[in-house]
Amino acid sequence: MYHSVADPADDPYNITVSPERLDAQLDWLRRRGLRGVSMERLLDACARGRGRGLVGLTFDDGYRDFLDHAVPLLHHHDCTATVFVLPGRLGGDNAWDPLGPRKPLLDADGVRRAAGHGMEVASHGLTHVDLTRADGPTLRREVADSRAALADLTGGDVRGFCYPYGHADPRVLDAVRAAGYAYACAIAPGPLTGPLALPRIHVGQQDTAWRLRLKQATGGPRGRTLRPAAVTT
Structure with a gap:
């Protein structure tokens, strides 16, 4: 689970990795016989x-730095990725973060370019709200309308959803299921299991080779929501 690929100097949320660090992390994966997809x-x-x-x-x-910095590195290492976007904030910034710098988001053209580069475009909701606290109409808009908006934008099916802040509960899962998503990513979904509650491992600027190896060893079992043969990060 990555977020921003840029200068991590001002990063109170630990969501930014430098292009150099991402390059090293992808190189570590490839040297271990793994491929990012x-x-x-x-x-x-x-x-x-x-x-x-x-x-x-x-x-x-x-x-926006996904297109500027991550995509070229992913191509260099023969990898692809999923980018979870917010169609209600196209061309805006991370206004939901009260701390830290404002980071520009992909605009409509950027989303289409990411898809054109072979990256999967999936939904992160419309505007990045905690869906576990949303009322019924807001929940439906954030989940269903974001899927429709991205399908119109890219001209393709949108199969994936990512819970803002990683927060999900049975009511939110039901809304994601009703909207027709094939899978949804959380962070640590607790008792929730299955393809609509996939756990992930956070990757940050401090994750050097030995830390990635430790995370793979200790966090890898959470990937059994998929299958034992798969490794997720």
Whole structure:
């Protein structure tokens, strides 16, 4: 689970990795015989029993630096990824974060360019609100309308959803299921399990090779929501 790829100097939320660090992390994966792919591709491969050696890479929030910095590095290492975007904030910034710098988000053209580069575009809701606190109409708009908006924007099916802040509960899962998503990513979904409550491992600027190895060893079992053969990060 990544977010922003930029200068991490001012990063109170620990969501930013430098391009140099991402390059080193992707190199570490490839040297270990692993390949980063989108969640859509990972899940399809797992369903066919071919998930071994694949790592699901996700980038939350749809920052503009995904296109500027992450996509070239992903291509360099023969990887793909899923970018979870907010169609209600296209061309805006991370106004939901009270601390830290304002980070520009992808605009409509940027989202289409990311898809054109072979990245999976999936939904992070419309505006990045905690869905567990949303009323019924807001929940439906954030979940269903964001899927429709992205489908119109990219011209393709939108299979994936990512819970803002990683927060989900049974009511939110029901809304995601009703909207027609095939999978949804959380962070640590607790008792929630299944394809609509996929756990992920946070990756940050401090994650050097030994820390990634430790996270893989201690966090990897959470990936069994998919299949034992798959490794997720």
